[in-house]
Amino acid sequence: MSDEPLLSVRDLEVVFHTERERIHAVDGVTFEIREGQTVGLVGESGSGKSVTARSILGLVDEPGRIEGGEILYRGEDLTEDNWADHRGDIAIVFQDPTNSLNPVYTIGNQIEEALRIHQDLRGRAATDRAIELLEDVGIPDAPRRVDEYPHQLSGGMAQRAVIAMALACDPDLLVCDEPTTALDVTIQAQILDLLAELQAEQDLAILFITHDMGVIEDATDWVNVIYAGEVVERAPTEALFDHPAHPYTRALLESIPGRTDPDERLPTIEGEVPTPTGPATDCRFAPRCPEAFEDCRSVAPEHVSLDGDRSAACLLHDPARSDGGERQ
């Protein structure tokens, strides 16, 4: 691994301005991705995962705005309106494949659109390259499929086509925003395999955004757990699954079916993710946290380094606050 990360997000703040309040959808998210690495961003619905993904690509629409922090791509801050210079270096795969393909154009047309912009290919050359890309993502009978419309493809095939479209930009970083959520389980596994394969072949870095801990365990090297717009724990995948440091991570892992005794009721996390409307003054997970204590309601926890490179934002790990010290 090189010293400089491929992408480094620092203290990212994305605020949505509504008539009544300012919603801090992303509130100080920090993480980095190195070349060829797969990094997961996991959290519940409404935790700010997708907004983070969209920020990286400069796709935050009104009324949302990036109000702080930086997104460094190879050391260059994208938030200073540098997205145009790096279009194609970062590509995105969205959740619903049937919605990310324009139904009025053929698959080939849409891949060729990206090829025209990023590789300056036109006509026959573009079609040939599109067919190659479709073959790369494992679409059988690609020369025929290239002329088909999105509605003629199954969900899994369509998602492969979307991935081909992303690859047409020849990206260094692929942002996958819940790429398997809309697919059924067997297809999910195929798409995950495909992504792993592509990564190995093309030395892609992948940012994997999902709420599915199972997918994270299968696919990623490194995980960032996000809660209410903040990263609460970051750790290598294996270490996280072995020893979750943050109570929220523990709760998430416990709620995966199959990890608990089959006779027991599957644990859930009571309540829902709060919508942050101001700067943090407490631990946002405290109301739902089984291990919360007095200070949790009055102090916003900072990240505490734990063994290895990992860290967690929890007072339980802050030696000054908690008598518990390092609990695992």
Added chain:
Amino acid sequence: MAGAHGPSSDAADDEVTPETASTILPTESPTLVWVGLGAGLLAFEVGALATFLVAILSDTLAAASLPGVGFVEGIEAAARQLPTLLSRETVPNEGYWNGQRWVGTFLGLRPEVAWGIRVALVYLYALAVAGWAVLGYRLYRREYRAADWTPRDDVIDRFRNHGWGLFGLAVVFMFVVMAVFAPALGPTTVDKNMRNSYDNELTYWDAETDSVETILVGEANLASQSRGDGEERVGPMEYDDFGRFHPFGTLPTGRDLFTFIAVGSRISLVIGLLSVGLSVGVATSLALIGAYYKGRVDLGMVLVSDGVMAMPQLLLLIMLTTVLKDTWVAGLYSGAFLLALIFAFTGWTYMWRSLRGPALQVSERQWIDAAKSFGQRPRTIMRQHMLPYITGYLLIYGSMTLGGAIIAIAGLSFLGLGVSPPTPEWGRAVNLGQEYVDTGSWHISLIPGLLITLVVTGFNALGDGIRDAIDPRSDAAGSDADDGAAAGRGGGA
């Protein structure tokens, strides 16, 4: 056209390759045949087309007082020499009775028959052109398009089963054909019968003296006026004293009503298309830009359109037509161009309001984000990825607004505003006949009035049909029609 994929291709199924077997024209090279048919059809009208195009060019040059008018006039004269098979010269209906037979009419037939033949030929020709276009589409669908099926096919199928929409299409077709072929349809011409009636002579059979006489058209008109009952009228499908046939009767000035209406339909259509075209252009661009950039851009547009909507349209029309009376803009096409501009200026707001919702909806689709993410230019995203989703709405609202524009033009002419006389306009015919509605000369107001109603209903019906066809939830057969009213009713002026 349904029978076009004919028996020979079925019979030869064993020998021919699958491609030729599936053609709708029983030939090896259907495209060539199709192009040939098109060229053949065009040949009938090449003279008229050339004259028309050159006339537009010379009008524009003259209006903008640019050089080259003389040169263009030369071309115009040359264009007139080109043959036109469906012209009034080929099938003339104007002639006179010389005591034994009709002189100067087509094959010596009676004027009404000669005129009827010409009208029938024009409509047959138009049908043939329409059929040719349908054939071309089917050819493309079978031979060239890669996909067997696209959502648009369903739209067309639904429209084909939509009786009310088909009625609208038929009416609009008749109207458009009337407008396009106006000079060939009238029993006489605007120039001869109205504009320069005292420069043209007319030969006729004088029953009193039993001889062939000549008279100025203007004087003949004075003797053919419709101003009351009995002797004082020339009603629909009647001859006047000078052997001239009047399919719709005459105006109070003695001029031919059918000619008046045919040429008037042209000006209505031109103003309608121009104003709707302009407002569609403005509304679409603004809707796409607003939906793409959202936020303040969109808000600004809401404010501007509210401002324009707040202006009273009729007062603005009256004011602007008066203020701009002597400028070159008002001179273009007897003031029709100016009217179209004003209609477009006041009309785009309604169209934009109707398009804004669908455009905003499309802008939220993920393929827009996908295109943004790989760096597609905003203009291309708007054109390629958003526009196709609002064209359906454009057709619906465009069709309905066109009907509204036609009513508005007629209304203005009725009030004596807008298109300046003597250029024919339907509303003026209604106005001219007002005094005589309770006499035998009822036809003057009634016929143009009925036609306006019919045409506007036709355009609205067409809009309804398109809307139901585009909405996949609507069942054209009508089993659950109320389910599909999603695309929004109304939208006319």
